[in-house]
Amino acid sequence: MHVTFCCAGGDPGRWETELRRRIPNLTFSVWAPGAPPEADVALVWAPPQQFIDEQPQLKGLFNAAAGVDALLRLRLPPNLPIVRLEDAGMAVQMAEYVCHALIHDFRVFGQLDRQQREHRWQQPPAPDRRGYPVGVMGLGVLGRRVVQALLGFDYAVHTWTRTPPVDPPPGVHCHVGPDALDGFLGASRGLVCVLPLTPATRDILNRRHLSRLRPGGYVVNVARGAHVVDQDLIDLIDEGHLSGATLDVFRQEPLPTDHPFWAHPRIRVTPHTSARTLETSSVVQIVDKIAQVAAGVPWHRIGGWVDPQRGY
């Protein structure tokens, strides 16, 4: 098998060593513009359109990340299989990040920080978590771990998915499909977005939907920036309907220095860091998936296969 490597900013050495350990008679190449179209499969992260155009012989792509939206934006040959990264150490990081953000809001740590700066001893009201149900959009590989972590803190958790969840975590209130979205939002005060970016989910955190959250709602977006309509979020915070937001992902990354999110007193901005790709776990997982293809396993039977109809 011939694997070509086209990962923006990635180091091919580690991948090549691990691939050679697992796959006999491997040919490995690092793509450069004009490279001959000889590879069987490609290992990619944010490849340019030129790569796709110059490698029409490829039988499939392995995406070294969980989200495939950047890949699906390219003009791809029809029916080109794509397999993505699943968890590989990201889910626990995302659960940690989301819990931190929501607990910071629920337990009024912002107010406590201000009090400390003023040397002011004042206990806030005892927390009543019945007033802080959390809605999680997406119960996939990452969303499930987020939900489990929130349940560990005894939050009431609502989930929203496209299809009825198989084996939902016990105690969770499951809402399914577009018709259930308003009810899901109306039941939630904390809102976490862990959806893939698809035509159905782009701009989903807009004024109409966010205004359905319970008063004082708090938004955590760890999915993709284009899920949020930026000005709608700012307006709803400034109008007092929402208490604030923690945002890890943005329409343009890096977030432009003059974007209003940076200076907003109720918005926390982090640089796409809620769930970092861990090299060791990712290499091991993707190499295993490539080895399955080399051994003849059909693409759609490989974990992380992207269903072209669903777009994730």
Ligand code: NAP
């Ligand atoms: P996943 O396993 O594919 O799960 C996606 C979930 O979203 C599923 O529960 C799915 O519903 C639901 N969903 C998809 N479209 C929907 C729709 N139209 N309506 C309602 N629910 C819908 O994905 P994942 O591995 O958890 O990753 C989720 C996203 O996280 C990635 O796509 C990526 O954009 C983002 N991400 C961000 C970071 C970061 O550092 N910020 C890191 C990694 C990933 P069903 O269960 O019905 O299919």
Ligand code: GLV
């Ligand atoms: C990161 O954002 C990923 O999709 O893996």
